[in-house]
Amino acid sequence: MAILEIDQLTKYFTLNPGVLGRILSARRMKVIKAVDGVSFRVDPGEILGIAGESGCGKSTTCMLIARLYEPTAGAIRYKGRDISHLIKADLKEFRRQAQIIFQDPYESLNPRFTTFDLVAEPLRALTHCSKDQLSRRVSRTLELVGLKPEEYKERYPHQMSGGERQRVGIAQALVLEPELVIADEPLSMLDVSIRAGILDLIRDLSQRMNFTCIYVSHDLSILSNISERLMIMYLGKIMELGWTGDVIQKPLHPYSKALISAVPIPDPSHKRQVPNIKGEVTKPIDLPPGCRFEPRCPNSADICRKDIPPLRELGKRHWVACYLA
Amino acid sequence: MVLKTLRAIGEFLLEQYRIIKVHKMGSFGSIVILFFFLVACLAPLIAPHDPWEYLYDENGKIATTESPSLKYPLGTTLMGRDVLSQIIYGTRTTVMIGLVSGLISIVIGAGIGLFSGYYGGTLDEVLMRLTDIIYGMPFLPFIIVLISLFGRNIWFVIIAIVCIVWRTSARVVRAQTLSIRQRQFVQVARARGCSDLRIIFRHIMPNILPLLLLYTAFNIAWSILAEAGASFLGFGDPDQLSWGGMLYDLWISGKTRSAWWWFISPSICIILLVSALVFVSRAYEEVANPRLKER
Amino acid sequence: MLLEIENLRTQYRTKKGTIKAVDGVSFSIREREVFGLVGESGCGKSTLVKTIMRLLPSSSLVSAEKLTYKGTDLLSAPDKDFRERILWKQISLVPQSAMNCLNPVYRVVDQIIEAIEAHSDRNMEKKEAFERVEKLFDIVGLERRLLKSFPHEFSGGMRQRAMIAMALALDPSLIIMDEPTTGLDVLVQDRILRRLTEMRNEIEASILLITHDISVIAQMCDRIGVMYAGRLMECADVFDLFNQPYHPYTLGLKNAFPNIRAMDQSLISIPGSPPDLIDEIQGCIFEARCPFSIPDCGEARPEEKQVNKGHFAACIRTEAVERFRTLAGEKATWQSSKSIN
Numbered sequence: 001m002a003i004l005e006i007d008q009l010t011k012y013f014t015l016n017p018g019v020l021g022r023i024l025s026a027r028r029m030k031v032i033k034a035v036d037g038v039s040f041r042v043d044p045g046e047i048l049g050i051a052g053e054s055g056c057g058k059s060t061t062c063m064l065i066a067r068l069y070e071p072t073a074g075a076i077r078y079k080g081r082d083i084s085h086l087i088k089a090d091l092k093e094f095r096r097q098a099q100i101i102f103q104d105p106y107e108s109l110n111p112r113f114t115t116f117d118l119v120a121e122p123l124r125a126l127t128h129c130s131k132d133q134l135s136r137r138v139s140r141t142l143e144l145v146g147l148k149p150e151e152y153k154e155r156y157p158h159q160m161s162g163g164e165r166q167r168v169g170i171a172q173a174l175v176l177e178p179e180l181v182i183a184d185e186p187l188s189m190l191d192v193s194i195r196a197g198i199l200d201l202i203r204d205l206s207q208r209m210n211f212t213c214i215y216v217s218h219d220l221s222i223l224s225n226i227s228e229r230l231m232i233m234y235l236g237k238i239m240e241l242g243w244t245g246d247v248i249q250k251p252l253h254p255y256s257k258a259l260i261s262a263v264p265i266p267d268p269s270h271k272r273q274v275p276n277i278k279g280e281v282t283k284p285i286d287l288p289p290g291c292r293f294e295p296r297c298p299n300s301a302d303i304c305r306k307d308i309p310p311l312r313e314l315g316k317r318h319w320v321a322c323y324l325a
Numbered sequence: 326m327v328l329k330t331l332r333a334i335g336e337f338l339l340e341q342y343r344i345i346k347v348h349k350m351g352s353f354g355s356i357v358i359l360f361f362f363l364v365a366c367l368a369p370l371i372a373p374h375d376p377w378e379y380l381y382d383e384n385g386k387i388a389t390t391e392s393p394s395l396k397y398p399l400g401t402t403l404m405g406r407d408v409l410s411q412i413i414y415g416t417r418t419t420v421m422i423g424l425v426s427g428l429i430s431i432v433i434g435a436g437i438g439l440f441s442g443y444y445g446g447t448l449d450e451v452l453m454r455l456t457d458i459i460y461g462m463p464f465l466p467f468i469i470v471l472i473s474l475f476g477r478n479i480w481f482v483i484i485a486i487v488c489i490v491w492r493t494s495a496r497v498v499r500a501q502t503l504s505i506r507q508r509q510f511v512q513v514a515r516a517r518g519c520s521d522l523r524i525i526f527r528h529i530m531p532n533i534l535p536l537l538l539l540y541t542a543f544n545i546a547w548s549i550l551a552e553a554g555a556s557f558l559g560f561g562d563p564d565q566l567s568w569g570g571m572l573y574d575l576w577i578s579g580k581t582r583s584a585w586w587w588f589i590s591p592s593i594c595i596i597l598l599v600s601a602l603v604f605v606s607r608a609y610e611e612v613a614n615p616r617l618k619e620r
Numbered sequence: 621m622l623l624e625i626e627n628l629r630t631q632y633r634t635k636k637g638t639i640k641a642v643d644g645v646s647f648s649i650r651e652r653e654v655f656g657l658v659g660e661s662g663c664g665k666s667t668l669v670k671t672i673m674r675l676l677p678s679s680s681l682v683s684a685e686k687l688t689y690k691g692t693d694l695l696s697a698p699d700k701d702f703r704e705r706i707l708w709k710q711i712s713l714v715p716q717s718a719m720n721c722l723n724p725v726y727r728v729v730d731q732i733i734e735a736i737e738a739h740s741d742r743n744m745e746k747k748e749a750f751e752r753v754e755k756l757f758d759i760v761g762l763e764r765r766l767l768k769s770f771p772h773e774f775s776g777g778m779r780q781r782a783m784i785a786m787a788l789a790l791d792p793s794l795i796i797m798d799e800p801t802t803g804l805d806v807l808v809q810d811r812i813l814r815r816l817t818e819m820r821n822e823i824e825a826s827i828l829l830i831t832h833d834i835s836v837i838a839q840m841c842d843r844i845g846v847m848y849a850g851r852l853m854e855c856a857d858v859f860d861l862f863n864q865p866y867h868p869y870t871l872g873l874k875n876a877f878p879n880i881r882a883m884d885q886s887l888i889s890i891p892g893s894p895p896d897l898i899d900e901i902q903g904c905i906f907e908a909r910c911p912f913s914i915p916d917c918g919e920a921r922p923e924e925k926q927v928n929k930g931h932f933a934a935c936i937r938t939e940a941v942e943r944f945r946t947l948a949g950e951k952a953t954w955q956s957s958k959s960i961n
Contacts (some may be wrong), residue, residue: 008474046364102509109510121519149838221878222878266834268838
C-alpha cells in the first residue's frame with residue numbers, strides 16, 4: 001500500500017505581460033509548465049530520490065507534495081486521501097504528518113528565534129502541548145539530530161555553523177514525528193567535509209523514526225549514495241524511474257545516460273565518456289508537442305516528435321518514458 | 326499578572342536603553358527624554374506655583390511680564406503667571422499627547438503596514454490607496470480642520486493627530502514586510518503549520534522591531550510638533566496648558582519681541598524634546614540597518 | 621616558473637581583531653600548467669586570488685617573502701604599472717559567479733570589446749577587436765551567431781564561457797578561474813570543463829583553478845594544492861595526491877566526496893568546524909579536527925615536508941601515513957570526542 005500516490009500532477013505558472021504588454025507588443029500569456037502530468041508512487045519507509053537539472057520540476061514537485069504550492073491539476077494522494085486542495089484544519093492535520101527539510105540553512109531559520117524556539121515552533125503552531133511536554137520533545141529531538149540541548153537551546157542562528165543550522169532545520173522538521181519527510185537539496189549549501197554527517201543523519205533517522213523520505217537533489221553522486229529508488233526528471237516530466245542501482249548502472253533513457261556520464265569522478269585516472277547529448281537545456285515554456293527531450297536526443301525518430309512517450313515498465317519496477325528504449 | 330507586565334515593560338525599556346546608548350546621540354537623546362518624562366510625572370511636586378495662578382508683587386499689583394529673577398526663574402507672563410510652572414505643567418500635556426498619539430499612530434500604521442504587506446491583493450490595494458489619500462493631506466492644516474470638526478478638546482486633538490501621523494509608518498512597515506515576506510524562513514513557518522496571524526506577529530514583526538521603534542520615536546516627535554503647531558495657531562484645548570499654547574498666549578499678548586524669556590522657554594523645550602526623539606530614532610536606524618555603522 | 625609565491629600572508633583588520641585569511645602559503649605555477657587550489661569555504665583561496673589581482677579592501681595587510689610573476693615582484697609594482705602591464709594582459713581573472721557579472725543592457729560582444737580596449741596597449745580598430753572576439757568565441761565553443769546577443773539570451777553556461785572569452789582576450793599567460801563551474805548544471809559543467817581541456821592545446825596559458833570540488837580538480841589539473849583555514853596542507857601532482865595522499869585533511873576530504881561509481885562507499889564527515897581565523901593558533905591548524913593528532917601537533921606549526929618528488933605535506937606524522945590511510949577509511953576513526961559540526 002503506497003503511502004503517497006502522485007497522479008498526473010501538474011503545476012503551471014503564468015507570466016502575465018499585463019494589459020499594456022498585450023496591447024503594445026502582442027505578447028501572449030506565457031505559461032511555464034513546471035510540472036506536467038507526473039505520476040508515481042512512494043512506498044512506506046523508502047527513500048526516493050528525485051534528480052534533474054535546473055528547470056526540470058523537481059523542486060516544484062517537492063513544494064507541491066509539501067503543499068506549499070497548490071497543483072493546477074492532478075492529485076496528490078497521501079494514505080489514500082487527496083490532499084491537493086486541503087485548507088485550514090485538514091491542512092494542519094496533513095502538516096503534522098508531512099514535513100520538509102529546506103535547502104538553505106542560512107535563510108530558513110528566523111534570525112530572531114533561539115534554537116529552542118525554532119524547534120518548538122511546529123509544536124506551538126500545530127499541537128496543544130503543555131510547557132513540559134514541549135520542553136521534553138524539543139530536547140529529545142535536538143539530541144536525535146546530534147545537538148546537545150543544554151549547549152544549543154539558547155543559541156541564535158548566527159552563532160552556529162552551517163552544519164549546525166541544518167541540524168536545527170532537520171530537528172524542526174522532525175519534532176512532530178512526521179511520517180513523510182521531503183528533503184529539498186539539504187546538502188547543497190554545506191561544506192563538503194560535513195555533508196556526509198548530515199546525509200548519514202537523514203538516513204539513520206529515516207530508519208529509527210520510520211519515516212518515508214523524498215530526497216530531491218541535482219547531485220547524482222549523493223543520490224546514488226542515499227536513495228533506494230531514483231527518479232529522473234526533465235522539463236516537468238519523468239524520464240526514468242527505478243531502483244537506484246538499475247538507473248545508475250544500467251540507464252535506459254538517453255537523458256539518464258548523458259546525465260550519468262557527465263557526473264565528475266574524484267579519480268584522475270578515470271576517463272569519462274562524452275555525454276551523448278546536444279544543445280542546451282531550455283525553459284519549460286513553448287514546449288514541443290512530442291517528447292520534451294527530443295531536441296537534444298541523439299536517437300530521435302518521427303514518433304518522438306509527435307506524441308509524448310508514456311512511462312513504460314521495461315524491467316523490474318524500472319520505468320522509462322522513451323519510445324526507443 | 327500586572328506585576329509581570331510591568332516587569333516585562335521595564336525589561337524592554339532597559340534593553341532599549343542598552344541598544345540606544347551605544348550611539349552617542351542616542352544616549353543624549355534618551356537622557357533628555359527621561360528628564361522630560363520625569364518632569365511630566367512629578368509636575369505637581371516640582372512646580373513652584375500653580376501655573377494658572379495670578380501672581381502679585383510686593384505692591385499688590387499683578388507681576389506682569391517680569392523678566393527672570395530669583396523669584397521667578399523664567400519670568401512671568403502678561404497675566405502674571407509663572408513661566409517656569411507653566412513650562413513644567415506644559416511638559417505634562419506635551420508628553421502625554423506625544424506618547425498617546427505616537428503610540429496609537431504606530432499601532433495603526435504598523436498594523437496596516439503588516440497586513441497590507443503580508444496579504445497583498447485587494448486588501449493591500451485598498452489600504453494603500455487610503456494611505457495615499459491621507460498622504461495627500463497637508464500635515465498641519467488638515468489636523469486643524471479635524472480639530473475644528475471634532476472640537477477643541479485634548480482627546481480630539483489626539484485623535485486628529487493620529488489620523489494623519491500614521492501614514493508614514495504604514496508605508497514603511499509595508500515595504501519592510503514585503504521584503505521579509507520573501508525570505509525563506511517565512512515559507513518555512515508556513516510549512517511548519519503556522520497560521521497567517523502567527524506568522525505576522527511571531528515571525529515577521531520581531532524582524533521589523535528596530536524599524537517599529539524608530540518610527541515610534543518619530544511619530545511621537547511628529548505628534549509633539551503637530552500639537553505645538555495647532556496650539557500655537559490657537560486650535561489647542563484652551564483648558565490645557567502646553568508649550569504651543571504658551572506661544573499662542575505670547576503671540577496674542579503682543580509681547581513676542583519684548584518678553585524674550587516667555588518666548589525662549591517653550592521654544593527651547595520643543596526643540597530639545599523633538600531633537601532628542603530624532604536622535605533616538607537615528608540610533609535605532611543604525612540597528613535596523615547595520616550597514617550604516619562605521620567599519 | 622611563471623608564478624612564484626613564498627610565505628604569502630594576507631590579513632584583514634577588523635574591530636574584533638586581525639583575520640589571518642592567508643597565513644603563510646607557498647607554491648609555484650609553471651608555464652602551461654593547470655594548477656588547482658582546492659579547499660572549503662573560508663580556507664583563503666578567494667583571498668589569495670584577490671591578493672594576486674589587487675582586489676583587496678584598504679583594511680588589508682599583505683606580506684610575502686616572494687610574490688613574483690615572470691620575475692617581476694607583484695607586491696612592490698606600482699598600481700599604474702600593474703594596471704597597464706599586468707592586469708588582463710599577463711594575468712586575467714574569471715571571477716566567482718562570473719556569469720552574473722555581465723551588464724544586462726549591453727551586448728556581450730560589446731562588453732568584451734570594452735575589456736580589450738580598456739587594457740590593450742595599442743588602439744585596436746573596432747574591426748580588429750571584433751575579429752578577435754570572433755576568434756575567442758570559437759576557442760571557448762560559443763556559436764558566432766550569438767555575438768550580437770544580449771546576456772539574457774545566453775544560458776548560464778554560455779555566459780560563463782563568455783566570461784572565459786573575456787579573460788582570454790589579450791592572450792594572458794596566467795588565467796585565474798575562481799569556481800568556474802559552481803552553480804552550473806552537471807551537463808553544462810561537463811561541457812565547459814571539456815572545452816577548457818581542449819583549449820589547453822590551443823592557448824599557451826597556465827591556469828590557476830580555484831574550486832571546492834575535488835572531482836573537478838581530478839579531471840582538470842596537473843598539480844594540486846589543498847588549502848585549509850588559510851594554510852596549505854598538501855601540494856602534489858594530481859595522480860600522486862589521489863593515489864598517495866599524505867595529509868590527514870586530504871584523507872578526510874577524499875572520504876567526503878561521493879563517487880557515483882562506488883555507490884556503496886561509506887561517506888565520512890570530518891567532525892568539528894574550521895577554526896576562527898582571528899585566533900592565534902600555535903601548532904597545526906588542523907589539529908583540533910584531526911583524528912591522528914598527538915600533543916606535539918599543537919606545539920609548533922608543521923613545516924611543509926617533502927614526502928615524494930614534487931610532493932609536500934604540512935604534517936609531522938607523515939611516516940605513519942600508511943596506517944592512517946587505512947584507518948581513514950573507517951567511520952569509527954573520525955567519530956571521536958571532537959565536537960559535532
